[in-house]
Amino acid sequence: MSATVARTAFSDCPCCMPRRGFLAAAVMAGATSFAATAAEAQAPSGQAPAASPQPAAGGGGAGGGVIVDCHGHYTTEPKELLDWRKRQIDALKDPSQTPSRASLKISDDQLRESVEGAQLKLQRERGTNVTIFSPRAGGMAHHIGDATTSREWSILCNDTIHRLTQLYPKNFIGVCQLPQSPGVSPGNCRDELERCVKELGFVGCNLNPDPSGGFWTDPPLTDRFWYPIYEKMVELDVPAMIHVSASANRNFHATGAHYINGDTTAFMQFITGDLFKDFPNIRFIIPHGGGAVPYHWGRYRGLAQDLRRPPLPELLRNVFFDTCVYHQAGIDLLTKVVPVENILFASEMVGAVRGIDPETGRHYDDTKRFIDAAPNLGEADRRKIYEGNARRVYPRLAGKLGN
Amino acid sequence: MSATVARTAFSDCPCCMPRRGFLAAAVMAGATSFAATAAEAQAPSGQAPAASPQPAAGGGGAGGGVIVDCHGHYTTEPKELLDWRKRQIDALKDPSQTPSRASLKISDDQLRESVEGAQLKLQRERGTNVTIFSPRAGGMAHHIGDATTSREWSILCNDTIHRLTQLYPKNFIGVCQLPQSPGVSPGNCRDELERCVKELGFVGCNLNPDPSGGFWTDPPLTDRFWYPIYEKMVELDVPAMIHVSASANRNFHATGAHYINGDTTAFMQFITGDLFKDFPNIRFIIPHGGGAVPYHWGRYRGLAQDLRRPPLPELLRNVFFDTCVYHQAGIDLLTKVVPVENILFASEMVGAVRGIDPETGRHYDDTKRFIDAAPNLGEADRRKIYEGNARRVYPRLAGKLGN
Numbered sequence: 153m154s155a156t157v158a159r160t161a162f163s164d165c166p167c168c169m170p171r172r173g174f175l176a177a178a179v180m181a182g183a184t185s186f187a188a189t190a191a192e193a194q195a196p197s198g199q200a201p202a203a204s205p206q207p208a209a210g211g212g213g214a215g216g217g218v219i220v221d222c223h224g225h226y227t228t229e230p231k232e233l234l235d236w237r238k239r240q241i242d243a244l245k246d247p248s249q250t251p252s253r254a255s256l257k258i259s260d261d262q263l264r265e266s267v268e269g270a271q272l273k274l275q276r277e278r279g280t281n282v283t284i285f286s287p288r289a290g291g292m293a294h295h296i297g298d299a300t301t302s303r304e305w306s307i308l309c310n311d312t313i314h315r316l317t318q319l320y321p322k323n324f325i326g327v328c329q330l331p332q333s334p335g336v337s338p339g340n341c342r343d344e345l346e347r348c349v350k351e352l353g354f355v356g357c358n359l360n361p362d363p364s365g366g367f368w369t370d371p372p373l374t375d376r377f378w379y380p381i382y383e384k385m386v387e388l389d390v391p392a393m394i395h396v397s398a399s400a401n402r403n404f405h406a407t408g409a410h411y412i413n414g415d416t417t418a419f420m421q422f423i424t425g426d427l428f429k430d431f432p433n434i435r436f437i438i439p440h441g442g443g444a445v446p447y448h449w450g451r452y453r454g455l456a457q458d459l460r461r462p463p464l465p466e467l468l469r470n471v472f473f474d475t476c477v478y479h480q481a482g483i484d485l486l487t488k489v490v491p492v493e494n495i496l497f498a499s500e501m502v503g504a505v506r507g508i509d510p511e512t513g514r515h516y517d518d519t520k521r522f523i524d525a526a527p528n529l530g531e532a533d534r535r536k537i538y539e540g541n542a543r544r545v546y547p548r549l550a551g552k553l554g555n
Numbered sequence: 556m557s558a559t560v561a562r563t564a565f566s567d568c569p570c571c572m573p574r575r576g577f578l579a580a581a582v583m584a585g586a587t588s589f590a591a592t593a594a595e596a597q598a599p600s601g602q603a604p605a606a607s608p609q610p611a612a613g614g615g616g617a618g619g620g621v622i623v624d625c626h627g628h629y630t631t632e633p634k635e636l637l638d639w640r641k642r643q644i645d646a647l648k649d650p651s652q653t654p655s656r657a658s659l660k661i662s663d664d665q666l667r668e669s670v671e672g673a674q675l676k677l678q679r680e681r682g683t684n685v686t687i688f689s690p691r692a693g694g695m696a697h698h699i700g701d702a703t704t705s706r707e708w709s710i711l712c713n714d715t716i717h718r719l720t721q722l723y724p725k726n727f728i729g730v731c732q733l734p735q736s737p738g739v740s741p742g743n744c745r746d747e748l749e750r751c752v753k754e755l756g757f758v759g760c761n762l763n764p765d766p767s768g769g770f771w772t773d774p775p776l777t778d779r780f781w782y783p784i785y786e787k788m789v790e791l792d793v794p795a796m797i798h799v800s801a802s803a804n805r806n807f808h809a810t811g812a813h814y815i816n817g818d819t820t821a822f823m824q825f826i827t828g829d830l831f832k833d834f835p836n837i838r839f840i841i842p843h844g845g846g847a848v849p850y851h852w853g854r855y856r857g858l859a860q861d862l863r864r865p866p867l868p869e870l871l872r873n874v875f876f877d878t879c880v881y882h883q884a885g886i887d888l889l890t891k892v893v894p895v896e897n898i899l900f901a902s903e904m905v906g907a908v909r910g911i912d913p914e915t916g917r918h919y920d921d922t923k924r925f926i927d928a929a930p931n932l933g934e935a936d937r938r939k940i941y942e943g944n945a946r947r948v949y950p951r952l953a954g955k956l957g958n
Contacts, residue, residue: 408823420811444847450882454908479853505857
């Protein structure tokens with residue numbers, strides 16, 4: 153069974169399903185599962201030669217370096233993982249039916265099949281080398297159930313990512329989902345973060361600034377509420393990508409509004425808070441090109457100035473943007489206004505936007521060609537964006553890529 | 556008393572106050588008032604010659620045409636207006652203390668004083684002619700009190716704008732605040748919209764997609780919930796600018812997150828809904844350069860495609876963007892990716908960002924110079940952005956500017 157076929161078996165993902173279904177799911181606010189978009193028919197489905205376990209990540213990128221894609225989610229999961237989640241959610245009404253983690257059975261061949269026609273094929277086609285890989289963002293759905301629900305689901309998802317990093321150590325490096333739950337101190341995520349970093353070899357985590365799923369009921373990221381997980385991040389020297397999950401608020405389409413709003417909101421919280429006085433070495437990646445921020449760079453420079461906050465360059469010691477911007481003009485703006493040291497290559501391939509742009513004949517999310525064509529960048533700049541900055545932001549990459 | 560002095564007398568506006576105060580005010584969630592930012596000290600305070608009542612709007616713009624700024628709020632209100640609002644809010648606990656509208660006393664000289672050193676001075680300095688002018692956006696605060704609270708406050712604010720348009724008919728054309736209230740059908744806004752258009756000569760309205768003030772509890776803009784006000788807009792042939800108000804959610808800084816998120820959210824709602832099938836001639840302006848949308852134009856093109864929604868050009872029959880983007884690179888992107896027919900000049904001067912950019916020595920919100928310098932635009936394009944498009948979107952401008 154190809155990954156494409158497997159994925160089309162599901163039809164309720166609030167992150168990527170057609171709007172009509174999305175709204176219906178959001179109204180349910182609590183029952184989520186996963187789906188394929190219409191665009192998946194356009195996802196690569198060609199058969200690729202089976203990759204065999206490899207000894208070390210990266211190697212052989214264009215220009216002699218490695219090309220690290222810092223933002224990939226496992227959106228092509230085998231049906232069994234999604235079925236397990238559905239059983240877990242169904243059991244919220246009858247806890248006696250809660251499935252054990254051990255009840256999930258996925259073979260190595262299934263894992264291989266799920267990525268070989270998708271992420272691995274696209275790495276080859278696009279000339280990237282290694283993806284910093286984490287569970288499906290929309291699937292985290294921290295608003296469902298309670299902290300125990302999130303813990304069980306997170307462990308299962310992270311373990312699955314770990315298996316992929318073992319099968320394809322050259323292609324995937326793990327980043328974990330945290331077992332967040334609305335209203336619960338993020339201190340409850342410390343153990344899972346430590347396990348993922350120390351035992352599974354992960355290099356970072358995804359941090360959801362709104363575990364409520366579009367209702368924004370927890371405090372801003374600069375509040376001390378979040379400090380316990382920040383302390384653990386600093387101790388382990390791993391960064392977090394700020395990434396919301398599914399939206400249970402019918403106003404917010406997940407990938408079209410909630411994701412981008414989450415990015416913008418986080419940056420403005422960082423402007424107005426004093427977080428980096430308390431954590432001078434912590435590092436955050438704001439995905440999706442920083443939400444609205446680079447486009448409104450003058451607004452944010454001006455707001456920081458009006459509010460008598462530090463100028464943006466000070467913030468940029470701790471805050472980085474990825475390149476998930478799906479057109480040339482957007483990448484050109486990003487690379488013009490944001491210092492090149494603060495930009496990390498990413499595509500979120502097989503993610504939010506899967507179609508082929510009829511204007512270019514290429515996938516919207518093939519961001520590498522935008523970086524390669526960006527007029528503001530020289531070769532040294534591109535090397536920073538493709539590899540150097542990622543090594544600085546994720547120091548544990550050194551153990552994966554070599555020095 | 557200069558406008559600057561008057562404004563610095565207040566210190567709690569959730570839209571423009573320093574973050575610390577903003578958070579405190581947001582926690583109060585319900586008690587709002589108005590304030591000056593630190594940057595207001597940088598706002599023009601020079602004395603301008605008193606303008607006398609003038610017979611008709613516009614006239615004498617650069618290049619022979621008129622330059623219409625479609626996005627201005629009355630952020631320099633006399634203290635008396637803000638005091639009245641404070642009394643109204645205080646009276647929510649003791650309705651017997653509710654002030655009557657008639658109790659507000661503001662002289663024509665006070666109104667003149669409030670704009671002559673600010674908006675009018677900036678029009679002259681920047682070479683713009685006429686501002687489509689509405690009450691302070693953050694001041695609408697529809698989440699405070701109930702529909703009656705909003706009605707009384709809206710009538711008072713709109714009447715004040717009307718007086719300014721009478722004092723300076725060449726410089727200001729009115730757009731109204733609507734008496735929205737969370738959970739209340741926007742049908743309750745029809746009478747005030749009709750009054751403002753038919754009796755006060757206003758040309759449009761501001762529509763708040765989130766009257767709850769950052770909690771997004773009402774349905775999306777494409778829901779039939781909103782149809783009663785759309786029917787009245789179409790009947791009167793006036794557009795709405797989609798504009799949120801103050802944020803009572805501590806996660807969202809008003810002008811730095813809530814405003815931009817509101818813009819982005821509205822556009823995605825338009826992509827996913829069928830509103831324009833039911834209202835083929837309705838027109839919306841999405842301010843602040845369209846939020847995150849132009850920067851992520853490829854993402855939105857791709858999402859519409861993946862979701863099997865109409866391509867964006869179809870949406871652009873009904874949706875327009877303003878130019879409140881406060882740096883050259885942002886304006887360059889906007890004018891590159893969005894058709895010139897869909898861009899309306901705006902500055903929101905004396906608004907969200909009031910400082911002077913040390914890199915240019917000019918105000919961040921002096922957007923005209925970015926338009927003038929945009930390499931993608933020819934003179935005919937600029938005339939559309941400065942005037943032609945505004946006339947199409949606001950047909951009632953013809954009665955103000957002449958044909």
